[in-house]
Amino acid sequence: MAILSIYGLSETVATATGELVTLVKITSAEVISSNKLRVHFDRNMKNDDNLANRLFYTIIPITSGAVNCYVSEVKIPYVAYPEYVDLITSEMTDSASYTVYVDTDGPTDLENTPVDPDNNDQTFVAEGITPTIDKIIAVSENQVDVVFSENMKINSAIMNISKYSFDNGLSVLSVISAIGDTVSLATSEQTPGIIYTLTVNP
Amino acid sequence: MANVIQDLANNSIAVDTTGQFIGYSESEETSETLSLKMYNFLLYPIRQSDSTMEGKYFVKRLFQGPQNVWQTIHDKIFSIKDLWSVTRCSDEALKYLKNIVGWTRELDYITDELDYDTLRRLIASSVPLWSKRGKEETIIDIISLMLNTRCVIWNWFDYRWIVDETEFAEQHAGYDSWIIDHGEEGLGEYSSNIRIVDDGTLNKDLVKNVLKLIRACGERIEISYINFLDRFLVDDDTSQWDNVEGTIMSVSDSIAELDVSGEYQLSVANVESAYEWSRYVAYFRIQGEGDTGFGAVFYYQDSDNYYGLELLISPYESYKLFKVVSGEYEAVKIGKLNYDLSENTWYGIRIHIDIDDNGLDIIKIYLDTELIVDSSDVSDSIALAGTLGNGYILRTNDYGLNWEVIANTDESRITCINSFNNGTALVGTYGDGKILRSINNGEAWIEMEDTTQTSINGIASFNNGIAIATSNNGKIFRSVDYGINWLEVEDTVESWMNCVATFSNGVAIVGSGSNGKIFRSTDYGENWSETEDTTEEEIRCIATFSNGVALAGTSSGGKIFRSTDYGENWSEVKDTTETMIAVLLTIDNGVALFGTSAHGKIFRTVDYGLNWSEVEDTVASIIRSMAHFGNGVIAAGGGSGKIFRSGDYGLTWVEIEDIDESQIYSMDNIKYSTLSDLNKGTIGVFANDGSTLKLSESELFQLPASTEILDVNS
Numbered sequence: 001m002a003i004l005s006i007y008g009l010s011e012t013v014a015t016a017t018g019e020l021v022t023l024v025k026i027t028s029a030e031v032i033s034s035n036k037l038r039v040h041f042d043r044n045m046k047n048d049d050n051l052a053n054r055l056f057y058t059i060i061p062i063t064s065g066a067v068n069c070y071v072s073e074v075k076i077p078y079v080a081y082p083e084y085v086d087l088i089t090s091e092m093t094d095s096a097s098y099t100v101y102v103d104t105d106g107p108t109d110l111e112n113t114p115v116d117p118d119n120n121d122q123t124f125v126a127e128g129i130t131p132t133i134d135k136i137i138a139v140s141e142n143q144v145d146v147v148f149s150e151n152m153k154i155n156s157a158i159m160n161i162s163k164y165s166f167d168n169g170l171s172v173l174s175v176i177s178a179i180g181d182t183v184s185l186a187t188s189e190q191t192p193g194i195i196y197t198l199t200v201n202p
Numbered sequence: 203m204a205n206v207i208q209d210l211a212n213n214s215i216a217v218d219t220t221g222q223f224i225g226y227s228e229s230e231e232t233s234e235t236l237s238l239k240m241y242n243f244l245l246y247p248i249r250q251s252d253s254t255m256e257g258k259y260f261v262k263r264l265f266q267g268p269q270n271v272w273q274t275i276h277d278k279i280f281s282i283k284d285l286w287s288v289t290r291c292s293d294e295a296l297k298y299l300k301n302i303v304g305w306t307r308e309l310d311y312i313t314d315e316l317d318y319d320t321l322r323r324l325i326a327s328s329v330p331l332w333s334k335r336g337k338e339e340t341i342i343d344i345i346s347l348m349l350n351t352r353c354v355i356w357n358w359f360d361y362r363w364i365v366d367e368t369e370f371a372e373q374h375a376g377y378d379s380w381i382i383d384h385g386e387e388g389l390g391e392y393s394s395n396i397r398i399v400d401d402g403t404l405n406k407d408l409v410k411n412v413l414k415l416i417r418a419c420g421e422r423i424e425i426s427y428i429n430f431l432d433r434f435l436v437d438d439d440t441s442q443w444d445n446v447e448g449t450i451m452s453v454s455d456s457i458a459e460l461d462v463s464g465e466y467q468l469s470v471a472n473v474e475s476a477y478e479w480s481r482y483v484a485y486f487r488i489q490g491e492g493d494t495g496f497g498a499v500f501y502y503q504d505s506d507n508y509y510g511l512e513l514l515i516s517p518y519e520s521y522k523l524f525k526v527v528s529g530e531y532e533a534v535k536i537g538k539l540n541y542d543l544s545e546n547t548w549y550g551i552r553i554h555i556d557i558d559d560n561g562l563d564i565i566k567i568y569l570d571t572e573l574i575v576d577s578s579d580v581s582d583s584i585a586l587a588g589t590l591g592n593g594y595i596l597r598t599n600d601y602g603l604n605w606e607v608i609a610n611t612d613e614s615r616i617t618c619i620n621s622f623n624n625g626t627a628l629v630g631t632y633g634d635g636k637i638l639r640s641i642n643n644g645e646a647w648i649e650m651e652d653t654t655q656t657s658i659n660g661i662a663s664f665n666n667g668i669a670i671a672t673s674n675n676g677k678i679f680r681s682v683d684y685g686i687n688w689l690e691v692e693d694t695v696e697s698w699m700n701c702v703a704t705f706s707n708g709v710a711i712v713g714s715g716s717n718g719k720i721f722r723s724t725d726y727g728e729n730w731s732e733t734e735d736t737t738e739e740e741i742r743c744i745a746t747f748s749n750g751v752a753l754a755g756t757s758s759g760g761k762i763f764r765s766t767d768y769g770e771n772w773s774e775v776k777d778t779t780e781t782m783i784a785v786l787l788t789i790d791n792g793v794a795l796f797g798t799s800a801h802g803k804i805f806r807t808v809d810y811g812l813n814w815s816e817v818e819d820t821v822a823s824i825i826r827s828m829a830h831f832g833n834g835v836i837a838a839g840g841g842s843g844k845i846f847r848s849g850d851y852g853l854t855w856v857e858i859e860d861i862d863e864s865q866i867y868s869m870d871n872i873k874y875s876t877l878s879d880l881n882k883g884t885i886g887v888f889a890n891d892g893s894t895l896k897l898s899e900s901e902l903f904q905l906p907a908s909t910e911i912l913d914v915n916s
Contacts, residue, residue, distance in 0.1 A: 034211070066212065067211045067212045091211035091213070093211050093212045093213060094213050128211050129213060130216055131214075132215070132219060133221035135221065135223075136222065138223050140226055148209075151210055156205060157208075191225045192227030193227055194225040195222055195224055196225060197222050198222070200218075201218060201219070202214040202215050
């Protein structure tokens with residue numbers, strides 16, 4: 001369908017046969033989880049390859065310090081004519097603002113009406129997952145491995161021994177390594193069988 | 203944000219995030235405990251010597267080879283558990299692991315193309331398929347809702363259990379999966395079998411499509427269309443059963459029960475066309491309580507016409523195949539298993555009725571998969587004989603051609619032998635007056651009664667299980683249960699009572715051994731009265747025809763007396779001048795024979811005993827016993843342990859056996875009644891008065907079985 005002319009309201013267009021149609025709007029972006037975003041349209045959409053193509057969806061961070069986000073998959077609900085799609089994304093930064101854009105050459109409604117270029121985005125506040133300590137393993141009398149719940153960013157903070165402290169008189173001598181989700185700490189000599197508590201601060 | 207600990211999405215850890223651990227302590231690895239050093243088993247002085255410059259650790263190096271072998275074996279053993287882990291399983295063992303989740307060797311052409319990592323992921327992703335696959339209960343419910351019919355499923359695991367591939371030695375408890383012949387050998391074991399009731403209106407395409415939706419790809423299902431199924435899944439639902447004559451069937455907790463003390467209970471299947479069922483396989487899973495018997499019926503037409511199998515909680519009998527024809531009950535075969543049946547234990551009865559290539563009925567009955575009744579085993583070729591001298595019992599399996607001693611009763615004389623029409627044989631003995639019983643063609647004998655008399659001289663029976671025995675002191679004993687229990691019913695005050703014979707109408711006659719009197723009963727031996735005094739010295743033997751003619755032979759003169767009115771009036775028809783008429787045998791075409799002492803002659807009549815002629819002089823001192831096999835073949839036993847045989851209704855004779863005994867004193871053939879009276883009818887269950895019955899499952903399909911294979915491919 002070719003857009004021939006625009007009458008007053010930008011979302012109304014005429015088709016080749018002169019029929020007036022209203023363009024598709026993105027009505028909301030609903031955060032389902034740290035890596036799942038639901039994009040709502042204002043009507044039933046055509047369940048085709050365009051609707052399922054991840055390249056037609058873009059997420060841009062607005063807040064400074066928010067991590068970039070990319071769409072890995074588009075999940076379409078098990079209905080004939082969906083009103084929304086779920087975007088599976090990389091993890092986003094907690095409390096940061098993002099905007100999701102839907103390409104105007106992408107999804108269409110059942111009449112092949114495209115997305116309105118003036119209503120093809122929605123801004124939302126993301127939910128991130130706070131990393132936690134999954135487990136701590138005493139690998140020798142002078143070393144423990146701290147395993148976080150997910151892969152961690154390797155920066156100066158994670159290598160800083162002042163971020164870590166033990167009770168029961170055990171001290172941190174150095175941060176041996178930080179790889180993936182595991183940080184290895186050199187400790188003073190541990191007493192076998194004693195329960196130690198490690199406190200980590202950001 | 204650069205100086206905080208955060209994840210790859212810049213999410214920081216919380217303030218004061220904590221975790222705990224236990225201070226490190228040395229632990230010994232389990233594998234180390236088995237990783238023994240062989241070298242260390244050597245005595246310390248040897249190892250010390252080995253470590254010197256002279257030894258140069260030669261022995262230690264020598265042990266390194268076997269130590270390595272042991273280590274390899276040890277590692278292999280401890281890696282067995284990894285075979286079950288999709289992550290730890292070795293690459294080489296993946297080809298076994300994949301079978302468990304359905305990638306069997308038939309699909310090797312797919313999996314052979316995959317590298318190990320892909321195959322590992324395939325196995326992992328196949329697990330949810332099986333865990334989410336439709337359950338049997340679900341399929342049964344869906345089929346019930348959509349098709350309004352009943353069904354039962356035997357799955358792969360049921361078959362493993364039935365074929366004893368489990369390790370727990372469970373009791374099968376009456377389950378018998380082999381009710382349906384799967385045609386292709388072993389097919390049933392490797393597929394699941396859905397048995398669904400088809401009343402002729404079943405939408406079979408819908409059945410198959412429903413199964414395809416619910417079952418996993420690659421699964422093979424055998425669908426069997428059956429005629430009747432009741433697993434009593436709904437309480438109080440007896441809609442498929444008709445109660446006969448006051449029977450009450452109750453259903454609760456998936457069990458139907460017949461239990462009203464004081465009445466015979468019988469319920470039969472009533473679904474459409476049930477009374478027209480003919481060739482079929484019926485299955486019952488039942489248990490019972492009480493010692494009077496319970497079981498299943500088949501070919502049921504009405505309460506006066508049906509067949510059945512009765513189970514008995516008894517040390518003497520395990521089962522009876524019986525028939526009720528025109529209201530007359532008759533046990534056709536009585537048997538004993540190698541074990542005693544127990545109360546409140548599930549047993550599976552499978553009744554298989556078919557027709558052979560010659561158009562003859564085949565009836566096979568299985569109890570917990572053991573074949574216990576085979577109509578082809580019912581043979582008239584067997585006869586038993588008892589001896590004077592050592593109390594041996596001989597048997598022939600080939601119409602009297604060959605005989606062998608099969609039992610030694612340790613009695614001094616087997617005075618009489620009688621067989622019911624179901625293979626049950628009774629013998630009476632001389633010396634202690636005992637009655638012995640066998641239900642396995644004479645191989646094993648059990649003493650049922652010690653009458654404390656000197657001798658049991660005669661035994662005769664009716665087809666309804668009643669038997670009569672005569673003894674010295676003129677006493678008459680009676681059993682109503684095929685010879686298990688006996689009661690004295692008459693004391694005739696004669697000093698000796700010899701012989702007994704019966705008519706099928708309930709009349710019995712006995713001859714006195716102390717004078718020529720004949721006593722008679724018209725009520726199956728319950729009450730007796732004197733009916734004739736021949737004034738002879740002794741009535742030695744007595745026999746009957748089915749038309750009411752009876753014959754009696756005397757000693758001291760060798761006379762034959764004859765009655766034509768079921769033993770009420772008698773007249774003399776023959777005087778042989780022999781010392782004794784020792785045995786009389788009647789055959790129902792009018793032929794009768796008698797043997798004499800002291801010359802061992804055989805006389806024959808062809809007109810029911812009116813006229814007699816001598817046909818053989820065996821030169822034996824006596825012809826004491828005779829048996830007819832039913833086809834004109836007759837055996838006769840005599841003095842000096844000789845046995846003679848005739849193949850032409852007693853016209854000519856040949857001596858065929860001479861055993862080292864003083865006399866073949868008694869003889870009878872093993873008889874079986876026929877099962878050709880009925881050939882169609884429904885199935886049912888029953889409990890005799892005094893017993894209860896529980897039924898948890900019953901199904902039936904007509905032969906040939908209607909089955910088809912469904913491969914779920916998409």
